[in-house]
Amino acid sequence: MDHRPQNWGRPRDDVYGAYDGSYLQSSGPKQATQSPIVTGTSVIALKFKDGVVMAADNLASYGSLARFTDVPRLRSFAETSVIGFGGDVSDMQYLNRHLTDLSIDEAYAAPSSTDTTTSPGAGTLNAANLHKYLQKLLYSRRNNFDPLWNQILVAGLDSSEAPFLASVDMRGTAFTSPSLATGFGAALAQPIMRRYAETDEQAAQLSREEAVKIIKECMKVLYYRDARSLDKYSLAVVTKAGVEISEDEQLEQQSWAFAERIKGYGTQTV
Numbered sequence: 001m002d003h004r005p006q007n008w009g010r011p012r013d014d015v016y017g018a019y020d021g022s023y024l025q026s027s028g029p030k031q032a033t034q035s036p037i038v039t040g041t042s043v044i045a046l047k048f049k050d051g052v053v054m055a056a057d058n059l060a061s062y063g064s065l066a067r068f069t070d071v072p073r074l075r076s077f078a079e080t081s082v083i084g085f086g087g088d089v090s091d092m093q094y095l096n097r098h099l100t101d102l103s104i105d106e107a108y109a110a111p112s113s114t115d116t117t118t119s120p121g122a123g124t125l126n127a128a129n130l131h132k133y134l135q136k137l138l139y140s141r142r143n144n145f146d147p148l149w150n151q152i153l154v155a156g157l158d159s160s161e162a163p164f165l166a167s168v169d170m171r172g173t174a175f176t177s178p179s180l181a182t183g184f185g186a187a188l189a190q191p192i193m194r195r196y197a198e199t200d201e202q203a204a205q206l207s208r209e210e211a212v213k214i215i216k217e218c219m220k221v222l223y224y225r226d227a228r229s230l231d232k233y234s235l236a237v238v239t240k241a242g243v244e245i246s247e248d249e250q251l252e253q254q255s256w257a258f259a260e261r262i263k264g265y266g267t268q269t270v
Contacts, residue, residue, distance in 0.1 A: 036090075036149045037088075038089040038090065039088055040073045041182075041222075041228040044193070045155050045215075046196075046206075046211050046215055047165050047197065048206040048208055050239045051157070051239035052156065053211045053237050054082050054237075055233055055235045056085075057231075058071055058230060069232065070232075072247045080156055081126065081156035082155045082156060083153070087150035087170070126158060127158060128159060130156070131168065135174040138152075139172025151167065151168070152168050154166050189218035220251055
């Protein structure tokens with residue numbers, strides 16, 4: 001047996017002949033990384049009467065290690081939309097650069113701010129158009145067997161200035177709903193949001209303050225229940241007035257002291 005590490009797992013040359021590595025010099029199709037390394041967890045969003053609230057924590061995990069604690073995963077686009085990224089952080093950074101170039105192109109195409117004959121935001125992509133663009137982009141990358149490993153939420157207003165919220169995943173699958181969540185949020189936060197806004201009619205009854213309170217409640221649940229989450233998060237609100245993003249939100253002082261009051265396990269007596 002050959003004990004040299006470089007030959008572990010290979011057939012013995014004296015029995016099977018020299019190792020043939022010619023297949024590695026293949027002229028086949030380009031292959032891309034298919035296993036994300038640094039990832040972000042849940043993004044959650046909820047419609048309300050005048051717009052949409054979205055939130056995502058600032059943690060980027062290296063496997064199970066909470067490696068980067070200052071990675072905002074929400075970004076604004078053309079002051080008309082908010083995009084939330086779940087999944088691979090490197091693909092998120094690629095999309096962020098791509099959308100920055102797109103927003104510059106849209107800014108050049110937009111009319112001058114001194115032109116009073118057009119409404120604010122004219123000539124720019126609204127949230128519905130942006131979502132359609134991202135759907136086509138992710139579907140194209142999937143068809144090229146080089147997917148972007150992200151699930152994305154897009155929030156803003158549609159062409160009729162009604163609140164718009166939609167999702168698109170790495171396969172290009174897209175849908176809309178009054179409330180949306182990625183990652184563990186789909187199991188932990190969605191039931192909470194649907195308790196208040198299961199339909200568009202119910203969402204239209206929510207005020208901004210109520211929607212923000214619901215989102216903060218969901219972020220608290222995710223912090224306690226999702227091992228890849230953090231108590232520092234970003235919160236965005238998009239309305240007709242524009243986009244407001246805060247990247248330094250933090251849950252109220254959290255304490256695990258309640259665990260000391262749990263009885264019935266080990267040598268504790270009830």
